[in-house]
Amino acid sequence: MTLATHVRTLGRGPGRSRSLTREEAREAMGLMLSGADPHAVGALLMLLRMKGETAEEIAGLAEAAQAATGPLPPIDLDWPSYAAGRTRGLPWFLLAAKLVADSGRRVLMHGWNGPDGAVRTGVAALNIPVATTTEGAKTALEAGNLVYMPLEEMHPALFSLLSLRGVLGLRSCANTVCRMLNPGRARASVQGVFHPSYRLLQADAAQLLAWESLSVIKGGGGEFERHPGKGVEAFGLRGGARWQASLPELIDDQMRLGDLTFPMTALEALWARDEAPTFARAMVLGTAALALETLGDSGDADDLWHQRTRALPEKV
Structure with missing residues (x-):
């Protein structure tokens, strides 16, 4: 055929x-x-x-x-990152992923962000290991529970489909497929979308795929990143069944994400020295808390923050 x-x-x-x-x-x-x-x-x-x-x-x-992806080591949390071309400030959600990994959970981040180089630059600034092979991912996860895999290296054929946006002039289902890729076959995933209608679509597809737990939100610029000053409608799965929750705002601040105009070094300053506005810290902790809840972890993100390993890993 x-x-x-x-x-x-x-x-x-x-x-x-x-x-x-x-x-x-x-x-x-x-x-x-x-x-x-x-x-x-x-x-x-x-x-x-x-x-x-x-x-x-x-x-x-x-x-x-x-x-079409090769076998990967066991993963606790799948974290896709495929938003592109939106002004959203720094990728603070990378610190939330680090916090989840610091709690002992294995986190696989994967993605491609088109002309927006902020995520890749943030990954490098925080010394988050980047793996292009199964063996590299295994080494990174064993060392620190966190790894980032670029789509163009991990799945070149799917990357080619995604890149057709430049030819066709329009987004295609490849964008959604990338978010649903889950290359590590994790039972839990966190996903951000820009268009709210995709929250239910991805939740229903995940249920068909027999995923155990999923949280999808309209996040910062389309990433899984919770705005702390706004209520959030979350969709997904818990225990394999459809789940929905209305999450209240965490702080009284309606700041736009793009208004946080800081250099990339601010990510390291927040992680290593707790130097950042209350808004940024609340965004990281709120995002991490939802990711942990997705994993069925009742731990307190604030406690984890105070107990975190502040030193960044060595560059690999």
């Missing part, structure tokens, strides 16, 4: 077209990743966008994309 078969299913026209089944979506992604005709790839991605992806389609697409 060629990809054209699935293009026909989606594009036959009113009354004749339909969504792909989970199995068809899985097959379609396998064909795209293995080098299907680029015209058919573009047609299928844009037809899915125009129609609007279903949870079954996202689950099937993600299954095929995950199957």
Whole structure:
């Protein structure tokens, strides 16, 4: 079967077209990743966008994309980072991931942020290990429970699909598939979105994929990062069942994330010396608390903050 078969299913026209089944979506992604005709790839991605992806389609697409990744060491928390091109200030959520890792949980971050280099620069500034191989990820996790894997190194074929945004001029389902990739097969994941409608879509797809726990929020610039001065609607799974919660604001401050205009060195200053505005610290602790709750950890993020290992790891 060629990809054209699935293009026909989606594009036959009113009354004749339909969504792909989970199995068809899985097959379609396998064909795209293995080098299907680029015209058919573009047609299928844009037809899915125009129609609007279903949870079954996202689950099937993600299954095929995950199957193409190599085995990784056991992971406790999957943390995708795929927001791009939005002004949002520093990636303070990296410190939240460090705090979760400091609590003893293994955290795998993976991503690509397009023209926005802030996340990669922050990863380097905080000496978060970057791995391009399974062995490198294993070494980093054993040393400090935290590793970042660049999508272009971890999954070049999926990266190529994601990069078609520059050709097609529009986002595609590849953006959602990347967030649902979960390359370490973790039972828990935290995800940020920019468009609120994707929160339920990703939660429903995760349930089809038999994930145990998931938290999806409309976060800072599309990342999993909680604004401490605003209430947050969270969606996802707990115990494999659909879950939703309204989280109240943590502090009385409506500051915009982009208003925190600090140099990248501010990330290290907050982690190592606790030097930062109350707003930034509250953002880190609130984000970490939700990540820990996703893991079923009832520990206090404030206590973990005071007990954290302040020294940054050596550069690798």
